[in-house]
Amino acid sequence: MSDVHVDELLIDHVRGELEGAELRRVDAHLAACAQCRATRERFAHLMAALARTAPPAPPIHWGAYRAQLRERLERRGARGSVIWAWLVRPVPALVAAALVAVLMLAGLPGGLRAPGAPDPLALDHPGLASHLDMIARLDVVQQLDLLEDWNVIGELDELPEHRGS
Amino acid sequence: MESSDEQLCRAVAGREPGAFELLVERYQERAYRIAWSVLRDREEARDCSQEAFLRLHESAGSFAGQAKFSTWFYRILVNCCLDQQRRRRRWRRLVGWRERHDAEHEEPDPVEQAPAPFTDPGESVDTERRLSRMWALVDELSPQQRAAVTLSCREGLATKDIAVVLNLSEATVRVHLHRALSTLRRRLGDET
Numbered sequence: 001m002s003d004v005h006v007d008e009l010l011i012d013h014v015r016g017e018l019e020g021a022e023l024r025r026v027d028a029h030l031a032a033c034a035q036c037r038a039t040r041e042r043f044a045h046l047m048a049a050l051a052r053t054a055p056p057a058p059p060i061h062w063g064a065y066r067a068q069l070r071e072r073l074e075r076r077g078a079r080g081s082v083i084w085a086w087l088v089r090p091v092p093a094l095v096a097a098a099l100v101a102v103l104m105l106a107g108l109p110g111g112l113r114a115p116g117a118p119d120p121l122a123l124d125h126p127g128l129a130s131h132l133d134m135i136a137r138l139d140v141v142q143q144l145d146l147l148e149d150w151n152v153i154g155e156l157d158e159l160p161e162h163r164g165s
Numbered sequence: 166m167e168s169s170d171e172q173l174c175r176a177v178a179g180r181e182p183g184a185f186e187l188l189v190e191r192y193q194e195r196a197y198r199i200a201w202s203v204l205r206d207r208e209e210a211r212d213c214s215q216e217a218f219l220r221l222h223e224s225a226g227s228f229a230g231q232a233k234f235s236t237w238f239y240r241i242l243v244n245c246c247l248d249q250q251r252r253r254r255r256w257r258r259l260v261g262w263r264e265r266h267d268a269e270h271e272e273p274d275p276v277e278q279a280p281a282p283f284t285d286p287g288e289s290v291d292t293e294r295r296l297s298r299m300w301a302l303v304d305e306l307s308p309q310q311r312a313a314v315t316l317s318c319r320e321g322l323a324t325k326d327i328a329v330v331l332n333l334s335e336a337t338v339r340v341h342l343h344r345a346l347s348t349l350r351r352r353l354g355d356e357t
Contacts, residue, residue, distance in 0.1 A: 008339045011346065017323055043346055046353075050318035055300050057201035060211060062193060069189065069215045076219060 005029070005036055014044045170234035178225035189218055192235075195320070196242055202315040203246040205304055213249050217242040232329055239322070239330045243312055250308050302352050303345075310345040313338055 006029045012018050013026050030037050168176070170191065176184035196217055201210035220241050228237055303314055312331060316322040324342070328335045 008336075008343045011317075011342050012324055012339065015317075015323070017325075042350055046346055046350055047318050050299060050303070050314065050349075051321075053299055054202075054319045057198045057210065058207045060197065060207070065193060065197070065211065065215070066186070066189060068211075069218055072215060073185075073219060073222060 005033065007036070007039065010036065010040045010043050011047070014040060014047060171228075171230055174221075174225050174228045174234050174237075175230075177222060178228070185218075185222055188221070192218075192238060196238075199239065199242060199315065199320060200246050202319060203243065203308070203312050204249060209249055209253075213245040214242065217245045220245070233326070236322075236326045236329050239316070239320075239326075240332070243316075243330050247308055247312070299349065299353065302349055306345050306348065309333075310341050310348075313341040314345050317342055 006013075006026045009018060009022065009026050013023075013030075018026055030040060168187075170188065173184050173188045173191075177188060193214070196214035197210055200214040200217075201207065204210050204213065217238070221238060224241075228234065303311055306314065309331060313327055316327045316330060317324070322330065324335050324338050327333075328338045331338065333341075
């Protein structure tokens with residue numbers, strides 16, 4: 001007898017799926033190993049019980065099932081054929097490709113800009129662009145704001161009076 | 166003479182009228198039953214089995230005929246079911262859904278929760294109760310173990326066919342089955 005148990009082949013042995021050398025090896029082992037024989041019997045019992053006690057699936061109406069399947073098939077076929085028909089037409093496909101290319105170019109940094117031309121963002125907001133370096137020293141800028149507030153408070157008497165107050 | 170499944174599948178690929186409907190009629194009950202065994206939900210089982218037929222319709226041309234048609238189709242079907250289970254698990258994680266909460270607050274479907282029919286008068290009441298719990302315990306196995314047990318013990322597929330359906334090696338299927346049955350045996354006790 002081989003010392004190695006054959007646990008994982010026992011289910012195939014119960015179902016009669018082993019053949020040749022593998023079957024002979026398991027048979028020889030079972031003849032000599034009471035433990036594997038007992039395990040095999042328990043598996044056989046359990047598998048038979050599982051087959052016997054399998055609960056039935058809840059009933060459904062097969063006519064309605066097939067009608068729904070037919071509907072899904074038609075819907076899918078129709079959707080597929082519309083997309084396919086549109087895709088194979090050359091004019092819309094070319095127009096779509098050109099549009100996508102233009103949008104992608106426009107979305108890229110520096111896209112659709114002549115070489116050497118100024119950044120359109122800098123042209124639109126020259127003031128903002130010139131103060132971007134202040135963001136790097138935000139803590140100092142915030143303190144400057146505070147100092148400015150103190151300064152205003154200190155000179156309240158000198159502020160011009162509001163009309164109507 | 167009646168066409169074989171394989172001939173019908175080739176006819177579906179050639180878009181011959183009536184071939185698809187004939188295959189559906191042959192396989193609808195098995196497809197729905199397997200889907201229900203894996204998913205344990207009537208609506209999901211109906212949707213997944215129909216989805217498997219739709220995929221069959223789309224990919225009939227890729228059936229090479231090396232495996233049996235049934236094995237090839239079960240593979241499509243079980244993939245649909247396992248995909249559905251993954252989606253369901255993701256969704257439940259996303260919304261914080263808890264099965265325990267659901268079980269406490271919802272009335273279970275009496276048809277789906279009904280104990281397995283058991284009429285052998287030779288068995289004791291105690292054994293009968295254990296046996297009726299058997300498939301409820303199968304539900305607690307991992308999705309692949311449950312699929313393997315369903316295909317093996319309920320549908321009678323051979324290990325090599327289950328391996329094709331689940332896209333696993335035969336050795337892995339043997340391990341799944343062995344672990345599943347050992348777990349069931351342990352939970353049910355040794356008297357079954």
